[in-house]
Amino acid sequence: MRSFKRWLDRSLAAQAVMIFLLGVGLSALFRRDDHPVLWVIQGFFYAAIGITFMAVHRRRATRAAGTDPRGLVELGRRIRHREVPSEPGERESMRRLVDDQLNLLERNRRWLPYWLGFMGLITAAVLALGVAAGSVTLPLVLAVAMIGFCCWIAWMRRRTLDRLHHMRAALREDHVRVS
Incomplete structure (x- = not known):
């Protein structure tokens, strides 16, 4: 489970797949009468909106921190675990x-x-x-x-x-x- 969470945290593509699957599932749950193709279209739409917001947020955070996306994920993990980096640059x-x-x-x-x-x-x-x-x-x-x-x-x-x-x-x- 920990590796799945780490993979989901690092990969925008994994986040897009997760949003797509949740969008299709929710569309199927709440719009049972619609055609399944509409569920898929709505899932793509939700995924596109979600990934756009996440990419903009990630880009803004990487600029603020002065690091790359992988470094940002590592800094976020360290903040969650309350670990202070030892290197001056970090x-x-x-x-x-x-x-x-x-x-x-x-x-x-x-x-x-x-x-x-x-x-x-x-x-x-x-x-x-x-x-x-x-x-x-x-x-x-x-x-x-x-x-x-x-x-x-x-x-x-x-x-x-x-x-x-x-x-x-x-x-x-x-x-x-x-x-």
């Missing part, structure tokens, strides 16, 4: 990456309540439409899934901030000891 790349990610999270902080509120409105609308149509089970499942997704977003944001603040402090301590 420490500098990690410092730039941590600063960039913290700045990005701080800039996006002001929009988080609006996005979560928008998702809440969508959840309420789906529930209202479900009650009006007489089918409560699927809208209730979707509402619970949306609430779980919003809680997961808030939890992951907090966890990422904790990791980045820890890494920033560790890099500063290491810099003070070296100087």
